[in-house]
Amino acid sequence: MKIFLINGPNLNYLGKRQTNIYGYNTLQDIEKFLIKKAKRFNVNLECYQSNHEGYIIDIVHRAYYINCNSIIINAGAYSHTSIPILDALTLFNGLIIEVHISNIYNREVFRHTSFISKRANAIISGLGVYGYISALNYLIKS
Numbered sequence: 001m002k003i004f005l006i007n008g009p010n011l012n013y014l015g016k017r018q019t020n021i022y023g024y025n026t027l028q029d030i031e032k033f034l035i036k037k038a039k040r041f042n043v044n045l046e047c048y049q050s051n052h053e054g055y056i057i058d059i060v061h062r063a064y065y066i067n068c069n070s071i072i073i074n075a076g077a078y079s080h081t082s083i084p085i086l087d088a089l090t091l092f093n094g095l096i097i098e099v100h101i102s103n104i105y106n107r108e109v110f111r112h113t114s115f116i117s118k119r120a121n122a123i124i125s126g127l128g129v130y131g132y133i134s135a136l137n138y139l140i141k142s
Contacts, residue, residue, distance in 0.1 A: 001042070001070075003139055004063045005034060005132070007049040008056060008076030014101075021102050025129045034136055041140045053082055060088040070095040070142075072135045079104075079114040089119040095142060097135040100125040 007027060010017060015026035031047040038045035048059045056075065063071055071092060078085055079100070089096055096119055103126030104111045117123050122138065124131040 001140075002044045002046070002066070002068045003038065003070045003072060003136070004059065004068050005031065005045060005047045006056060006059055006071060006073045006075070007047075008074060008078045009051040011074060011076055012049050012051070023101070023128055030129050030132055034132060037133070037136060038140075043136075043140060045136070053078055053084060056082075056085055057088040060085070060092055063094070064092045068092075068094060070097070070139045072097045072099055072132065072139070073116060073120075074099045074101070074132075075116050079116045080111055081115070083115055086115040086118055089116065092119075095122075095139060096120045097138065098123045098125075099131040099135050101128055101131060102126060 011027055014022055015024050027049060035045050050056050056078065060071065071094065073096060075082065075085055098114065098116045098120035104114065105125065124134055127134060
């Protein structure tokens with residue numbers, strides 16, 4: 001089983017940026033934990049992060065091309081703006097879990113709509129970094 005973890009803009013500053021919302025764990029902390037957990041279940045987890053929309057689309061295309069099983073995606077602010085990322089995800093045949101560290105429905109109104117949700121099989125919002133763990137647990141059990 002192969003899973004791609006894709007993180008969008010500014011998530012490379014987790015642990016430093018708005019810690020009152022996103023907490024103190026860094027993206028590297030999250031990735032290390034998830035990779036270690038995935039290995040225990042013979043799952044290959046590849047982690048990607050980019051502040052560039054086109055690169056995120058290229059990673060989704062790669063997931064399609066190599067027949068990746070699933071995607072966990074936190075597209076960050078692109079969740080609320082990117083039809084091109086939605087279009088790329090629509091091409092992908094596997095399961096997609098959308099993750100948001102904060103509760104997007106308890107924030108600014110513009111964050112209440114996610115284009116990514118239109119393709120996601122499940123959405124996890126507001127569990128902090130545990131949202132990533134929940135997504136991985138679900139995909140391992142599927």
